[in-house]
Amino acid sequence: MIPVNEPLFGEKEKEYLIRCIETGWIGSDGQFVKEFEEKFASYIGRKYGVAVSSGTAALEVAVKAVGISSEDEVIMPTFTIISCAQAIVKVGAKPVLVDADYRTFNMIVNDIEKKITEKTKAIMIVHIYGLPVDVEPVRNLAKKYGLLIIEDSAEAIGLEYKEKLCGSFGDVSVFSFYTNKHIATGEGGMILTDDEEIAEKCKYYRNLCFSTDPALRFVHEDIGWNYRMTNLQAAVGLAQIERISDIIQKKRWIGRKYNELLLDIPHVYLPVEKTDYAENIYWVYPIVIKDEYEKDAKEVMKALRQMGIDTRPFFYPMHKQPVFNRMGLFLGEHYPNSEKLYEKGFYIPSGIALTEEQILKVSEAMHEVFK
Numbered sequence: 433m434i435p436v437n438e439p440l441f442g443e444k445e446k447e448y449l450i451r452c453i454e455t456g457w458i459g460s461d462g463q464f465v466k467e468f469e470e471k472f473a474s475y476i477g478r479k480y481g482v483a484v485s486s487g488t489a490a491l492e493v494a495v496k497a498v499g500i501s502s503e504d505e506v507i508m509p510t511f512t513i514i515s516c517a518q519a520i521v522k523v524g525a526k527p528v529l530v531d532a533d534y535r536t537f538n539m540i541v542n543d544i545e546k547k548i549t550e551k552t553k554a555i556m557i558v559h560i561y562g563l564p565v566d567v568e569p570v571r572n573l574a575k576k577y578g579l580l581i582i583e584d585s586a587e588a589i590g591l592e593y594k595e596k597l598c599g600s601f602g603d604v605s606v607f608s609f610y611t612n613k614h615i616a617t618g619e620g621g622m623i624l625t626d627d628e629e630i631a632e633k634c635k636y637y638r639n640l641c642f643s644t645d646p647a648l649r650f651v652h653e654d655i656g657w658n659y660r661m662t663n664l665q666a667a668v669g670l671a672q673i674e675r676i677s678d679i680i681q682k683k684r685w686i687g688r689k690y691n692e693l694l695l696d697i698p699h700v701y702l703p704v705e706k707t708d709y710a711e712n713i714y715w716v717y718p719i720v721i722k723d724e725y726e727k728d729a730k731e732v733m734k735a736l737r738q739m740g741i742d743t744r745p746f747f748y749p750m751h752k753q754p755v756f757n758r759m760g761l762f763l764g765e766h767y768p769n770s771e772k773l774y775e776k777g778f779y780i781p782s783g784i785a786l787t788e789e790q791i792l793k794v795s796e797a798m799h800e801v802f803k
């Protein structure tokens with residue numbers, strides 16, 4: 433089976449991990465955590481980095497730290513991972529959804545303004561699958577209506593929007609270092625901001641709101657989480673940030689190979705290589721089956737699996753999630769592009785350990801299935 437993702441580690445990861453073991457610094461107080469926070473923030477071009485235990489944790493802490501609460505609405509894409517919506521729901525606020533563009537998978541920014549109400553407090557932008565949200569119009573809206581921007585860059589480490597890296601655009605921006613992300617620490621995440629107060633709040637909430645006064649350590653003024661990152665995870669992350677350009681180059685090489693090899697399959701849309709504002713980074717390699725073709729994504733994925741090719745379905749839109757519908761959210765709402773993307777879309781193997789030989793095998797299987 434060719435897995436949909438396989439990470440690739442180097443000697444540096446080993447060296448740093450051994451240093452953790454030999455020095456005994458395996459918890460969250462180690463030097464690698466601080467160094468990873470600093471190096472990652474400086475790579476993206478932000479002042480402060482707060483490392484946490486996952487991208488989901490980063491979203492929860494970020495939403496709380498910017499002060500989203502039960503009276504607020506947050507505008508966000510329906511075509512995304514549940515972590516985004518659940519971070520909003522968990523503070524008692526209301527997610528307000530926007531459909532995805534059918535070819536770039538990102539939220540249709542022209543649909544945002546009509547969703548703004550008196551209660552809107554923030555816009556959550558999420559860069560999807562390898563291309564960024566068109567950020568500039570969103571920033572203009574945020575300025576015009578006095579809204580915060582929460583940016584989810586989990587899938588966009590190293591991706592540029594108009595020559596600036598994703599993760600530069602939010603009042604808070606979050607990242608994930610889950611095993612299939614460009615930097616993979618097993619589990620892990622990071623919050624970036626230029627606002628010292630927000631950064632301090634993030635540190636407070638990730639660490640159970642312990643008092644900073646040592647004498648009052650176990651006296652708590654608020655409720656937080658234990659979402660700390662360990663030194664072991666940071667050691668692995670630090671090794672990878674040091675060779676991030678090689679990682680990005682490899683992902684783009686995989687994407688371009690597939691673009692060439694799959695171009696002659698008439699029944700599918702391949703990912704958009706370029707927009708006016710960005711060049712695809714191919715976090716995953718998404719395929720969308722065209723309408724005229726008789727099979728949907730589920731059937732094609734099954735056929736590929738039988739030929740030894742692992743795949744993943746696209747996101748199931750937030751407005752269709754049973755858990756949210758049971759809470760009375762999004763009832764009767766429809767976002768046709770996102771619904772159809774779920775029916776027609778899937779992604780094929782593209783982890784950084786993927787070899788040319790494996791790419792050729794995937795391509796052969798794709799040609800056979802769509803013959």
Ligand SMILES: *Cc1c(COP(=O)(O)O)cnc(C)c1O
Pocket residue numbers: 486487488489512513515516558559584585586587608609610619620621
């Ligand atoms: C992966 C991902 C997350 C969640 O990150 P975890 O580390 O898996 O919790 C959040 N948002 C987006 C867009 C993601 O792709």
